[in-house]
Amino acid sequence: MRAKSSGNKQGPGPAADRTFIEAARRAQIVDAAIEVIAEVGYAKASFTRIARQAGLSSTGMISYHFAGKDDLMREVVAEVMRVADAYMRPRIEAHATAPERLRAHIESNFALMNEHPKHLPAIVEVLTGTRGESSSAREFTAATDTMMNSLVEAVRRGQEAGEFGEFDPVTMVYALRGAIDALVARATHDPDFDAAAHGRQLADLFDRATRRTP
Numbered sequence: 001m002r003a004k005s006s007g008n009k010q011g012p013g014p015a016a017d018r019t020f021i022e023a024a025r026r027a028q029i030v031d032a033a034i035e036v037i038a039e040v041g042y043a044k045a046s047f048t049r050i051a052r053q054a055g056l057s058s059t060g061m062i063s064y065h066f067a068g069k070d071d072l073m074r075e076v077v078a079e080v081m082r083v084a085d086a087y088m089r090p091r092i093e094a095h096a097t098a099p100e101r102l103r104a105h106i107e108s109n110f111a112l113m114n115e116h117p118k119h120l121p122a123i124v125e126v127l128t129g130t131r132g133e134s135s136s137a138r139e140f141t142a143a144t145d146t147m148m149n150s151l152v153e154a155v156r157r158g159q160e161a162g163e164f165g166e167f168d169p170v171t172m173v174y175a176l177r178g179a180i181d182a183l184v185a186r187a188t189h190d191p192d193f194d195a196a197a198h199g200r201q202l203a204d205l206f207d208r209a210t211r212r213t214p
Helices: 002-008 014-040 047-054 060-065 069-093 098-115 119-129 135-160 169-187 195-210
Strands: none
Touching: 014 047, 014 060, 014 069, 014 119, 047 060, 069 098, 069 119, 069 135, 098 119, 098 135, 098 169, 098 195, 119 135, 119 169, 135 169, 169 195
């Protein structure tokens, strides 16, 4: 009985160890992919470059964990979205008024670039580099549509509450998204890019554009 009890106190078995190790390895590969995509672009983000960035001895480890590049890109999209949501949501929801939340949405995009400088450039590269019918492109499009629709509804509610002026919320939100993406793309080629300053300026611009006039 004592020997059996002692055995029960041992750590997780080989299967559990494998699951933990595999999850950690997948995360390591995804992080390396984000770094490589942001540095060299989607088209040049080969498994060889990613394996080198991850410190792997061969590309076989990537192929073991991911069915192909598109499968890996889908995980890159999911990871960037997860990090962005975890970072931005509490900063936006900390504010009470619609104009304050809109400003927080804009500025937190650029603050995220300071905390995770490769994430947004990587996802912009994936968006422009993947084909529209690929699973990674579909996943990114679905996640983006959800985010955009949520922001449109938030702007519309702000208008109904009298906190914003009269304008088409869809047009305004897409203009905002385009401006953010354009600046993110610029940041990848401008070593002197001041994310916080650009975030403030863009927030000021859209504050004026959405403000309710007397």
